[in-house]
Amino acid sequence: MSRFRVLIADDEKKFRRILQIILNGDGHETDTAQDGGEAWTLFQQHDYDLVITDLKMGDTNGMDLLHKIRKARPDFPVVVITAYGSIESAVKAMKAGAYDYISKPFENEEIKLVVRKAIDFHNLKNENRELREALSAKHEPGEFIGKSPQIEKVRRQALEVAKTPSTVLIQGESGTGKELIARTIHFNSPRASRSFIAVNCAALTENLLESELFGYEKGAFTGAMKTKPGKFELAHTGTLFLDEVGEMSSKVQVKILRALENMSFERLGGTAPIRIDTRILAATNRDLKQLVKEKTFRLDLFYRLNVYPITTPPLREYKDDLPRLVQYYLERLSRETGKIRRALSEGGMAKLHAHSWPGNVRELKNCLERSIIVSDGPLIRSRDIRIDNDMAPQAIDLLDIPIPPExxxxxxxxxxxxxxxxxxxxxxxxxxxxxxxxxxxxxxxxxxxxxxx
CATH class of the missing domain: 1.10.10 (Arc Repressor Mutant, subunit A)
Structure with a gap:
């Protein structure tokens, strides 16, 4: 059974202790508060799964606490405790949004059952919300365009490994669609209805990346005013995509290795291990084997990540797919920019074919978007296509190489x-x-x- 964090609010110390013993014995983590005010402060500082509150307490009673929680988090489950025979107050609390109520005195198994049902209901709501977000997210499998052998191979690999829980290392140049591969794997896996969380490891400093991945407890460092769960924790039962893993410091590499080996970790400033069921997909545009040789990337972490490698091909290797890619992006970009649908002239296509595309599909998309904006008719001509040749490798004029008379x-x-x-x-x-x-x-x-x- 999963371990959850429960906040117990009651003005009777003995009763708080009894509830704590029952729930701790059932595998849950608990905090206690002696009134609604203290409970509200704790609720704002920590990430709870359930609140159990007595209705009659000091200045801030259980109903006040219920109203505050419902206003802050409308779907959060709250179970209220009432005195024997106080059915009227229980009904009032249910109408105010409480998930359930329980009357004193109660049997141990009764409170355990109510807690399990409340958390199951809360998790079901979260799953439905995540599913709606996933379905509405900007993820279109149709973006995986192409019929070339290179693209067919990558597509086949992604769909094959999607059925498994294996860790995947996606390697390729910038702009070749590594995150698209990761999303294709996730949304075709048994975890498709759960969270897909992406982290760009190159975009954050070492300390920020560490706190982003593993979270932190209140007071772990200056400015840590409340407990914050990390991406590993938020991706529990889902997928965590670590982009640009070749840029991580050795300190972060060690922590990620331990998390993968044990499927658990501690938040910064914390001591309690947090167990996770998180699938890891990683990506890089660096040669990790070379980084291992240079001793800037750990060999043991490389093996942990490289369970199933996928290499995304650069666009220059499958230019036969350019017409399909161009058609797809012209249709999509015309919708997004509100421009009439454009077609590409033969001269325009020839110009695209002649370019080496060092920025790959990302560069192609940006080039076509500029072309749609500057073109003044339904046809995009060669003159409308502006390619940033400063980013391309310097061309060599092979005609300048002398050929001897013989x-x-x-x-x-x-x-x-x-x-x-x-x-x-x-x-x-x-x-x-x-x-x-x-x-x-x-x-x-x-x-x-x-x-x-």
């Missing part, structure tokens, strides 16, 4: 280029392929053809 062997030129690329990349075939602007499989084919070993 001629030159094209095969020898190719062999020399491959040899130089391998030397420049430290004989890393993936990096050598990137330097030559070809796929790794193409490089390996040409190496075999030329007798490289």
């Amino acid at each position: 001629g030159i062997s094209l095969e020898e030129v190719e062999k020399a280029l491959i040899r130089k690329a391998l030397h420049q990349s430290g004989h890393n075939q993936s990096r050598a392929a990137d330097v030559l602007k070809i796929s790794r499989s193409t490089l390996r084919y040409r190496m075999e053809k030329h007798g490289f070993h």
Whole structure:
């Protein structure tokens, strides 16, 4: 059974203690308050799953507390306790929004059952809300556009691993759709109705990332005015997507490794372990194996993350899909910008084909959005397409290479280029392929053809 945090509010110390013993014995964490005012202060400072309150207390009674909680969190479950025979006050509390009531004296199993039902009801409401948010979120599987072998392979891998609870490491250049792959995995998994939470590890400092991932207790540091759950905790029973994991400090890497090994962690400033059932998807545009060699990324964490690797291909490797991508984004962007639907001229498509797309699909989308804005008719022409060539690799004018009168062997030129690329990349075939602007499989084919070993 899951462990929940319950706040008990009652002006009788003995009764508070009895409830605490019952609920702690049932595996729950409890805090107590002697009146409604103290309970309201605790409620604002901590993240509770349920409040149990007596109706008749000091200055701030149970009804006042109920009204405050309902105003702050309308769906939060509150169970009220009434004296024997006080049915009228119980009915009044139920009308005010209490989940249930229980009369003194009561049996231990009776209070346990009411607590379980209240928390189950609350969790069901949360699940329904998360499902609505997930369905309304800006996630369109149709964005995974393409019929090339490279895209079909990635799509197949994503759908295969979605059925499992395995950790996935998604690697690829910036703009190749790594988060889209992660969302495809989540929304096609048994966890699809639960939370998908994404964290950009490169966007936060070490301390901020640590508190963002693991949360903190009140008073853990200056400014920690109330307890805050972290992303690991919020993604419980769902999926946590860690983007740009190659940018994490060694300190954060150690904490994440421990969380993955034990499926539990402590908040900053806390001592109680918090158990989680969270699926981890990670992504990076860095070569983690190289970072391991450079001792800036932990080998043990790499193995923990690299259970099922997926590599997203750069756009330059599947340009045959450009017409499909262009059609999709032109239709979508026309809707979003309120412009009439545009088509692309042959010259415009030729210009797109000629570009190397170092920013990949993200760069293509931005380029098309600019083109829709500047074009003055239903057709986007070559002149409407503005490509930021400052971001592209500097082109080499191959026509400036002199050819001797006796001629030159094209095969020898190719062999020399491959040899130089391998030397420049430290004989890393993936990096050598990137330097030559070809796929790794193409490089390996040409190496075999030329007798490289």
